[in-house]
Amino acid sequence: xxxxxxxxxxxxxxxxxxxxxxxxxxxxxxxxxxxxxxxxxxxxxxxxxxxxxxxxxxxxxxxxxxxxxxxxxxxxxxxxxxxxxxxxxxxxxxxxxxxxxxxxxxxxxxxxxxxxxxxxxxxxxxxxxxxxxxxxxxxxxxxxxxxxxxxxxxxxxxxxxxxxxxxxxxxxxxxxxxxxxxxxxxxxxxxxxxxxxxxxxxxxxxxxxxxxxxxxxxxxxxxxxxxxxxxxxxxxxxxxxxxxxxxxxxxxxxxxxxxxxxxxxxxxxxxxxxxxxxxxxxxxxxxxxxxxxxxxxxxxxxxxxxxxxxxxxxxxxxxxxxxxxxxxxxxxxxxxxxxxxxxxxxxxxxxxxxxxxxxxxxxxxxxxxxxxxxxxxxxxxxxxxxxxxxxxxxxxxxxxxxxxxxxxxxxxxxxxxxxxxxxxxxxxxxxxxxxxxxxxxxxxxxxxxxxxxxxxxxxxxxxxxxxxxxxxxxxxxxxxxxxxxxxxxxxxxxxxxxx
Amino acid sequence: xxxxxxxxxxxxxxxxxxxxxxxxxxxxxxxxxxxxxxxxxxxxxxxxxxxxxxxxxxxxxxxxxxxxxxxxxxxxxxxxxxxxxxxxxxxxxxxxxxxxxxxxxxxxxxxxxxxxxxxxxxxxxxxxxxxxxxxxxxxxxxxxxxxxxxxxxxxxxxxxxxxxxxxxxxxxxxxxxxxxxxxxxxxxxxxxxxxxxxxxxxxxxxxxxxxxxxxxxxxxxxxxxxxxxxxxxxxxxxxxxxxxxxxxxxxxxxxxxxxxxxxxxxxxxxxxxxxxxxxxxxxxxxxxxxxxxxxxxxxxxxxxxxxxxxxxxxxxxxxxxxxxxxxxxxxxxxxxxxxxxxxxxxxxxxxxxxxxxxxxxxxxxxxxxx
Numbered sequence: 001x002x003x004x005x006x007x008x009x010x011x012x013x014x015x016x017x018x019x020x021x022x023x024x025x026x027x028x029x030x031x032x033x034x035x036x037x038x039x040x041x042x043x044x045x046x047x048x049x050x051x052x053x054x055x056x057x058x059x060x061x062x063x064x065x066x067x068x069x070x071x072x073x074x075x076x077x078x079x080x081x082x083x084x085x086x087x088x089x090x091x092x093x094x095x096x097x098x099x100x101x102x103x104x105x106x107x108x109x110x111x112x113x114x115x116x117x118x119x120x121x122x123x124x125x126x127x128x129x130x131x132x133x134x135x136x137x138x139x140x141x142x143x144x145x146x147x148x149x150x151x152x153x154x155x156x157x158x159x160x161x162x163x164x165x166x167x168x169x170x171x172x173x174x175x176x177x178x179x180x181x182x183x184x185x186x187x188x189x190x191x192x193x194x195x196x197x198x199x200x201x202x203x204x205x206x207x208x209x210x211x212x213x214x215x216x217x218x219x220x221x222x223x224x225x226x227x228x229x230x231x232x233x234x235x236x237x238x239x240x241x242x243x244x245x246x247x248x249x250x251x252x253x254x255x256x257x258x259x260x261x262x263x264x265x266x267x268x269x270x271x272x273x274x275x276x277x278x279x280x281x282x283x284x285x286x287x288x289x290x291x292x293x294x295x296x297x298x299x300x301x302x303x304x305x306x307x308x309x310x311x312x313x314x315x316x317x318x319x320x321x322x323x324x325x326x327x328x329x330x331x332x333x334x335x336x337x338x339x340x341x342x343x344x345x346x347x348x349x350x351x352x353x354x355x356x357x358x359x360x361x362x363x364x365x366x367x368x369x370x371x372x373x374x375x376x377x378x379x380x381x382x383x384x385x386x387x388x389x390x391x392x393x394x395x396x397x398x399x400x401x402x403x404x405x406x407x408x409x410x411x412x413x414x415x416x417x418x419x420x421x422x423x424x425x426x427x428x429x430x431x432x433x434x435x436x437x438x439x440x441x442x443x444x445x446x447x448x449x450x451x452x453x454x455x456x457x458x459x460x461x462x463x464x465x466x467x468x469x470x471x472x473x474x475x476x477x478x479x480x481x482x483x484x485x486x487x488x489x490x491x492x493x494x495x496x497x498x499x
Numbered sequence: 500x501x502x503x504x505x506x507x508x509x510x511x512x513x514x515x516x517x518x519x520x521x522x523x524x525x526x527x528x529x530x531x532x533x534x535x536x537x538x539x540x541x542x543x544x545x546x547x548x549x550x551x552x553x554x555x556x557x558x559x560x561x562x563x564x565x566x567x568x569x570x571x572x573x574x575x576x577x578x579x580x581x582x583x584x585x586x587x588x589x590x591x592x593x594x595x596x597x598x599x600x601x602x603x604x605x606x607x608x609x610x611x612x613x614x615x616x617x618x619x620x621x622x623x624x625x626x627x628x629x630x631x632x633x634x635x636x637x638x639x640x641x642x643x644x645x646x647x648x649x650x651x652x653x654x655x656x657x658x659x660x661x662x663x664x665x666x667x668x669x670x671x672x673x674x675x676x677x678x679x680x681x682x683x684x685x686x687x688x689x690x691x692x693x694x695x696x697x698x699x700x701x702x703x704x705x706x707x708x709x710x711x712x713x714x715x716x717x718x719x720x721x722x723x724x725x726x727x728x729x730x731x732x733x734x735x736x737x738x739x740x741x742x743x744x745x746x747x748x749x750x751x752x753x754x755x756x757x758x759x760x761x762x763x764x765x766x767x768x769x770x771x772x773x774x775x776x777x778x779x780x781x782x783x784x785x786x787x788x789x790x791x792x793x794x795x796x797x798x799x800x801x802x803x804x805x806x807x808x809x810x811x812x813x814x815x816x817x818x819x820x821x822x823x824x825x826x827x828x829x830x831x832x833x834x835x836x837x838x839x840x841x842x843x844x845x846x847x848x849x850x851x852x853x854x855x856x857x858x859x860x861x862x863x864x865x866x867x868x869x
Contacts, residue, residue: 043504055503058550060511061596063504068597151510158550309564309574390574391561399561399574412563423553442553450556457551 006035010091013101020286021108025361026278028111029125030086033104035093041077042066044090048261049082050131054138054253055147056154078303079103083114083264085125098292099299105282109275112364117270119263119368122169127260134253141246153247156460157254163233163425164255166262229426229441234258236427241464251464265420266368273317274364276303280318309390309399311413316385320372323381324363325356346380369417373410382406423449428472437483438465442473449473451482451489458484515545515598516608523612527719527861528854541605545596606726609719613861616868618727620691620782631683640680649679693728693782695721696771698764700789702739703756704826712822713788714751716857723865724784734771738764740794744771758794761787761831762801769809778813785810786864788820791829799834811845818864823852 006014014033021028036044046063047053069075078099081089089107091100114120124130142150230236234255238248264271280300288296304315327333331351340346363372382404389412393400403409415421424443432439438461442449454471462469462484470483470492481492519526526543564574600608609615636649654673658664664671699705699713725731735750736742739757742764768785776783793799811817821832832848839846849863850856 046504046507052503055507055510057507057511057514059504060507060509061548063508064511065596155550159552162552306565308566308568309562311563311565385565386567387563387565388568389561390564396573401564401568401570401572401574402561403570409563412561416562421555423555425553447555450554453551453554453556457553460551 006033006091009097010035010100013097014104017101017104017108017282017287020282021105021112021278023286024278024281025357026108026112027116028087028108029084029115031081031089031107031111032086033089033091033107036090037093038070038076039067041080041090041092042070045077045080049080050128052128052132052135054135054154055142056151058158079106081107081110082128083120083123083125084128085115087111087114088128096295098288098295101287102279102283102296102299105287106275106279108282109278110271112278113267113271113274116365117263117267117368118366119266123260123263124256130260131257134257137249138253141250145246150246150250153250154254156463157234157251159457159460160233160237160464161254161258162420162422163231164235164258164262165231166266166419168232168235169259169262225430226427229428231424231426233425233427233440236430237464240430242466243464247464263368266370269313269317269320269369269417270364270367270372271317272314273319273321276314276318277321277360311387319385320376320381321360321363323378323384324376325360327356328359329354329356331355370414373413373417377406377410377413379406382409423447425471432470435467437467438462438469439481440469440471442471444474448475451475454482455484455489458482458489459487512598514548515596516600516604518545518548519543519598519600520608520612523608524855524858527609527858528715540599540601543598543600545598547596602722603726606722609723609861610726613858613866615723615862615865618724618782618868620693620728630686630688632686633681633683635682635684637680637682638676638678640682644681646679646681650677653677653679690729691782692730692732692780693724693784694732694734694776695724695784695786696734696736696768697750698736698738698742698768698785698787699750700739700759700761700764700787700792701737701753701755702759702790702792703754704759704790704792704824705754705822706824707754709790709822709824710751710754712851712854712857713820715854716788716820716851716860717786719857719861720786720864723861728782736764736767736771738767742767759789759792760798761789761793762798762805765802765805765810769805769813772810772813783814784816784818785814786818786820788822789831790824790826791821791831792826793831793834799831803834803838806846814845816845816847816867818847818849820860820864821848821850823850 010033018031042063044051045066046059053059066075066077070077076092078092078095079089081087087107087110089103089111091103095103114123138150138154225240226236234251237243238251238255241251243251283296283300304312304318306312306315330349331337331353332346332349337346337349340349363376367375383406387406387409388404389402389408390399391402392398424445426441426443427438428441429439431437440458440461449471454473458469458471468483468485470481472479472481474480483490483492568574633644636646650673651671654671654677655664657674657677658671697717699710721731721733733747735745735747737745737750737753737755738759738761739755740760740763741757744767745753764787772778772783772785793802806817819832819835821829823829829850832850835846835848839848841848844867847864847867849860851860
């Protein structure tokens with residue numbers, strides 16, 4: 001069973017939308033739209049957008065929830081697009097034509113973003129094939145070692161899949177460390193030459209052996225592995241854990257797939273904002289027919305809806321892009337503008353600069369959510385969107401509004417976005433207490449870990465590391481070290497921590 | 500291509516079933532579930548299974564929202580889901596998964612966990628169960644059931660026969676007479692038939708808690724027996740000093756306050772069997788639940804007599820479940836076990852001390868495969 005070709009009507013709409021998008025200067029990969037039914041879109045969504053994934057129960061669980069949500073009318077997936085070249089996007093066959101056009105316009109916004117945003121520049125654009133190949137390999141392992149065995153190993157790997165370093169792809173020196181990082185350590189004793197053919201003569205094998213031995217001896221002497229706390233815990237395990245070949249491969253697959261999704265998490269607000277900006281611009285200026293306006297408006301409003309206690313990335317992103325465009329059109333930025341105290345004057349500020357469009361294209365190229373908010377979030381914007389921070393009040397046992405100051409709101413937003421709102425975890429020592437145990441370190445930034453979850457994660461890690469695993473953290477201001485040993489979760493004094 | 504999601508879905512459901520099996524005791528005593536019984540599906544809330552990851556446990560993390568209100572105003576309701584990572588993980592079951600199982604699957608889990616043997620039915624297979632399958636073809640019917648291939652064939656045959664078919668221009672035009680429609684055929688199968696007759700003591704000493712236990716246990720017994728017989732009937736008798744037949748709802752809700760004459764129920768049960776269920780054709784399961792208080796030794800003797808001489812020979816097995824209550828003496832259990840012995844194959848006795856005891860009691864009753 002495969003996806004259907006577009007109907008002639010949709011093909012026409014596709015061509016129209018594409019032409020308009022190009023006319024606005026959007027620069028996208030070729031995008032292939034496929035028509036699927038609601039059940040297929042639920043399956044695809046469960047697989048994270050990809051038609052072929054390795055077998056795993058969590059996809060089934062995801063599907064179970066999506067299809068129930070759809071059956072009960074609680075939720076409905078409108079669009080989905082995958083970051084590959086060419087890009088694939090799915091249209092749900094039950095949607096009305098006006099919705100399909102809106103989805104197409106929205107998708108072109110996303111694909112332009114995938115292609116041009118710097119944070120996506122290192123992603124694997126052939127991920128469709130990569131995912132399918134990963135699936136083939138994992139299936140082969142399942143055939144060989146048993147589904148249960150492989151699946152429960154995958155469970156363990158997934159439990160730590162977020163312990164990666166989002167900025168690693170941009171650090172040239174450390175890039176794809178596992179293969180290249182080991183290589184230089186062996187080549188240290190080499191006599192350097194820029195003529196590769198001379199290498200064999202300058203560095204004969206015997207000489208290399210000797211050098212390697214020297215290196216190994218020195219390596220033993222060096223005190224700690226890793227030298228610096230390592231953020232890419234998965235990479236560290238790949239290099240140091242005593243695993244079977246197939247386990248290493250599975251761990252590597254989980255890591256690669258996790259890295260693929262990083263830019264999408266880094267740019268959730270921008271990506272959705274950009275796509276919404278363009279669907280709105282394309283639809284309202286060029287595509288909509290008179291008879292479609294009401295349906296479009298209704299649908300658009302639904303997407304942009306904010307509920308109390310929650311921020312909608314579509315809405316925040318769209319509004320912020322519009323705000324930037326407006327400010328750069330009016331020249332409402334820079335020293336002179338900032339220093340102006342007259343609110344009326346500020347509101348009416350207009351230097352006829354007209355660089356709004358240009359500016360937002362630049363922003364979509366260089367920013368991620370954190371820099372986007374940090375740079376462009378202003379007092380006026382915060383007031384207009386009626387944003388506030390809230391906190392949990394232990395006394396009343398409910399969440400309450402705390403502040404409307406734009407600095408506080410910005411700070412909170414940034415805190416939520418930093419490391420995707422997850423704790424910073426590093427590998428600190430692979431030979432903790434000189435017993436080959438693994439020590440992790442939680443870089444405490446004001447919020448404690450959920451120890452119940454931490455216990456489960458450590459227990460999974462210890463199954464991979466095959467020795468007890470500990471974590472150094474703070475609990476209510478006290479430095480603590482927790483260790484998983486067998487099934488027991490033990491608290492140790494922090495004094496034992498190596499400094 | 501994408502259809503291998505069903506494999507993962509089946510795998511997920513298996514894991515869930517495994518979880519239910521693990522915590523069967525919890526679910527067995529979970530009486531809310533029984534209320535959710537639909538036609539042949541039950542919906543069971545199972546705690547979300549998730550892959551554990553490092554996360555913050557502190558609720559005070561808070562977040563950003565939008566809307567009206569001043570400092571100190573609550574943001575929505577307390578139980579509302581909050582964004583960010585602020586949710587505490589210590590409240591299990593915050594997002595339950597609702598898992599639908601057929602009664603058949605549920606019975607399977609129960610049977611696996613309690614290692615219940617398959618029941619070997621007695622009697623002739625004389626219950627005719629009909630199933631209708633759309634395997635037939637008719638020359639009339641609604642156009643939604645039109646069988647394109649057969650209609651086309653008919654038209655082709657007619658055209659060839661009448662010489663209007665031209666192989667070089669193979670256009671086949673069906674006329675009304677050619678139309679064929681899918682139609683049903685009735686499939687008759689002979690099945691074993693079974694009846695469960697529930698009897699319950701509703702005298703003053705049987706409180707709500709006791710009834711709850713009976714209700715829960717009856718649900719599971721029903722579920723299991725239904726998985727073993729295609730057609731099953733249930734009858735309900737309540738008794739204090741007198742017995743009467745009632746419907747299911749009344750059975751669980753009635754509370755009388757009179758004395759207790761168990762023999763009255765047995766007499767009525769015996770009468771029902773004689774009138775409606777010929778033992779040669781039916782598998783008969785009388786279940787009696789009581790707190791074990793009978794009015795007099797005289798009546799108890801009468802009970803034994805009815806059981807021994809009339810009911811037992813007709814039934815597959817007679818099950819007596821004694822629900823512990825604050826007021827009951829529990830004498831009847833001792834009387835039965837003195838009379839019939841503990842290891843009697845035709846009379847199964849079980850004591851249910853509290854909700855936790857239900858599972859064991861079910862195993863007592865059904866573990867013999869009768």
